[in-house]
Amino acid sequence: MKQTWRWFGPMDLVSIDDTLQAGVEGIVSALHHVPTGAVWTREEIAQRQREIATMTDGTPSGIAWDVVESLPVSEDIKKQQGDWRTHIENYKISLRHLAEAGIEVICYNFMPVLDWTRTDLAWRRPNGATCMRFDLTDFAAFDLHILHRPGAENDFDDALREAAQERFAKMAEGRRTELAKTVVFGLPGAAENFSLNEVRQHVAEYNSISEDRLRAHLIDFLSEVTPLAEDLGLRLCCHPDDPPVPLLGLPRIMSTEAQYAAVLNTVDLSANGITLCSGSLGARPDNDLPGMMERWGSRVHFLHLRNVKRETANIRGSFFEDEHLAGDTDMVALIAAALREQNRRKAEGRADWSIPFRPDHGQDILDDLGRKAQPGYPSIGRLKGLAELRGVIAGLQHGMVQ
Template identity: 60%
Template structure:
């Protein structure tokens, strides 16, 4: 696999040179300062390439070109936004980009209740606490009809939690849950979040899935023509939130998307952390069965705190948690071997060590939550070790 590293641009407190020293060969980045729905200007794309080259690496993957809420709901200026999204693909392809990641999660991107939760050995990690999230939904956001979405026992526990919340905890939950895309300045106040949720009235999972298919039917042919692979990131966490449908949480969800628009350019970002939050997702089997359409890989691990879906979970060390990372990497390496034999230009699948725990000097650096320097370096080293061992064993056989 091609080892990459997410970089949020010049504001990132982890530099491109840091990424190179950690062992990355390429960078995953985006133009977070461009408004969602607008075309990315060619000079800004060129500037990002130059910034990355100045640090000694190259820009391999865009993560992400945001899909606007107007596109997801097919309201407002959605037609112009689709056209702008397609034009951005053309400009990225002209600059040499061949892989573009995006997501189709309504309103909220990845959602956590805690961005720097203290682990057993003093590291800091991101966490999703289910009762705290329900307390936010029912008692802070006060979403109409929200109580019907939860079992009585969970709602009761959420009420007990809320009764013990301090003003600081209430404010933290609002900030953490209402945060926008990683690296962006977007986010929602409680009133803005309520307004956004209202735009999804009448949009269930089937309708949202149709909107995704319609979007892909327009942009995938453009991606094919310019030689770009598109890859949809899974829902994170992989279940409905705040009454919103989520449609990329399971293998069946992905199969429906891939079958609806069967071009190879329509593919998957295989994120083991997002998908791994569901105990019924068999990640090694999914990696093997979806392999031909996996264009980008995020490798991280989570520990689920219950066997149910949904559940509380936290982001564990890369080789801990519930995912058999050795089996997942073996499936991906087998796919790369098949691609090389077939002469595919995309035989080397870009991978990045996703997220990471803040350890050692990370604890005072103040980097983007989930994207520390040393925690990701450690994860990348462990993942590279697995890959090297499996590759050596395969060559020896």
């Protein structure tokens, strides 16, 4: 398993030098400054590769850009409106340019409007560390009393509506502002950050788009880009919904194994694959992560290894980002399944036998608390997580995995 690290570019407060000291073997990055739907030019890709290949003092880093996360899919493509056909053609051009640059793994997602949703980006733990959290009552308070989404009251039962009303009434104005900003924060480093009015507009435009229709739009997109990716030797891998449940009345189509199976079986090419994110999928108690790795391992092109602690047994509930070997996902069993998949790939002679993974997210600890890096992407917290994951891999490779 190839150890990689997410890097947001020259403005990232965690430097390439830091990643080397963490002992990583490759970098996960993207051109966050390029508008969604635009072409990733050869020049921009080459510039990012040079930045990754160079330490602060100009010394070669010895590491390369191995995984793109993400080459974003525009809202126009997801809704099949506006410039969606042009955006698909631009996506194809970008894929060609990435292939020319030698980058083979392309992560993307198909989440409507918001790429991920949390209600707290720095929730304090008993030991003084902070982490990201999704609190369902806070989210309901946002949806009902800040966004004022039409029909929102139908998405929450009486008890939750009452709890949200009480929570909102007790919130100071500063917390209300912070909550609104946090929910619409979007993907770290993303080119798009929405205002509340823009969120309202985008959400309203999905009123006529059902889960089945959104899935059809994803299949249409993949039917266009996957054959090209296959020809170019690229591996596309869709990230799951985060959280993996419907929010804001929006359809969710990549939240469960069954939903992945529907898309993978319809566009049945090896280039059409999975970013198996143990944190996103692990927020649902009915997702079996080790089992999914066993059943769909041949199509898993990228692994996000993180853990969450669910605060209820409900499908939709509150959760927080736990330590990598804590939480509700059996990380040892998941890694064991991934190592077995690698052994199968080696036996088959697959060139892509080594599955890239990164320690996803992490709690802010020690000097992270003052660094204020991208939310969810601390330096020391991820280093701790990577060390723990590395230890599990080393232990399993001593003969426990056959």
